[in-house]
Amino acid sequence: xxxxxxxxxxxxxxxxxxxxxxxxxxxxxxxxxxxxxxxxxxxxxxxxxxxxxxxxxxxxxxxxxxxxxxxxxxxxxxxxxxxxxxxxxxxxxxxxxxxxxxxxxxxxxxxxxxxxxxxxxxxxxxxxxxxxxxxxxxxxxxxxxxxxxxxxxxxxxxxxxxxxxxxxxxxxxxxxxxxxxxxxxxxxxxxxxxxxxxxxxxxxxxxxxxxxxxxxxxxxxxxxxxxxxxxxxxxxxxxxxxxxxxxxxxxxxxxxxxxxxxxxxxxxxxxxxxx
Numbered sequence: 001x002x003x004x005x006x007x008x009x010x011x012x013x014x015x016x017x018x019x020x021x022x023x024x025x026x027x028x029x030x031x032x033x034x035x036x037x038x039x040x041x042x043x044x045x046x047x048x049x050x051x052x053x054x055x056x057x058x059x060x061x062x063x064x065x066x067x068x069x070x071x072x073x074x075x076x077x078x079x080x081x082x083x084x085x086x087x088x089x090x091x092x093x094x095x096x097x098x099x100x101x102x103x104x105x106x107x108x109x110x111x112x113x114x115x116x117x118x119x120x121x122x123x124x125x126x127x128x129x130x131x132x133x134x135x136x137x138x139x140x141x142x143x144x145x146x147x148x149x150x151x152x153x154x155x156x157x158x159x160x161x162x163x164x165x166x167x168x169x170x171x172x173x174x175x176x177x178x179x180x181x182x183x184x185x186x187x188x189x190x191x192x193x194x195x196x197x198x199x200x201x202x203x204x205x206x207x208x209x210x211x212x213x214x215x216x217x218x219x220x221x222x223x224x225x226x227x228x229x230x231x232x233x234x235x236x237x238x239x240x241x242x243x244x245x246x247x248x249x250x251x252x253x254x255x256x257x258x259x260x261x262x263x264x265x266x267x268x269x270x271x272x273x274x275x
Contacts, residue, residue, distance in 0.1 A: 017135065022099075024070075025099070037055050037059050037077075055079045093128065128274070129274070148177075158241055163203040176191055
């Protein structure tokens with residue numbers, strides 16, 4: 001059975017980037033694409049010079065545009081009269097779909113990924129992997145990958161899922177952020193032991209480790225999200241992998257215990273794995 005990538009779209013520029021990105025993954029893995037739109041007040045109206053709804057016209061135009069660049073793909077389309085956040089958690093399930101690929105901002109523009117956006121809600125509720133694409137990122141690559149680690153067994157499953165559904169990995173950085181400088185040696189040893197397990201995965205060529213503390217005397221690096229943003233911004237990663245389980249990094253960076261409500265800025269495509 002051919003796997004399918006579900007691509008929600010609101011016809012924004014960033015949704016187009018995400019659709020192109022999904023098409024590259026589909027081409028690489030011989031997947032199908034399913035374009036999906038939930039009608040809104042601006043798209044459930046008749047299109048200009050047509051009796052069809054605007055969304056129905058736009059989704060066909062998007063399909064035709066993608067097929068010009070990816071002519072070998074099978075692309076299906078669907079528009080429904082429900083809220084995206086209501087329908088997707090029950091609709092985006094295996095084995096019907098392998099992945100969800102969507103933009104981090106849409107027609108509303110500018111909303112950060114972890115607070116108040118459709119993408120934030122969907123990454124937390126959908127039971128299959130979600131790849132969130134930041135604005136402007138439309139070229140798929142998997143040469144340099146980073147994974148946020150809290151030394152949980154589920155992180156190995158995340159790596160296996162990424163390798164199975166997306167791509168083998170040439171270079172992997174394992175990133176751990178800690179709070180207590182006094183535990184630096186222990187953290188380094190734990191990270192080295194953890195990386196030994198990761199190196200056993202045959203589809204990863206090289207594995208490196210990065211351990212950094214939060215800096216209590218530096219306002220720009222005194223929270224976990226800020227340190228992560230700094231590391232990601234300092235490296236040329238193609239994608240970041242995040243495992244979403246209890247006590248994972250994702251839970252820590254979205255927890256009310258974080259001193260300030262600072263978002264994890266998605267500078268790179270991010271693979272969220274719900275386990």
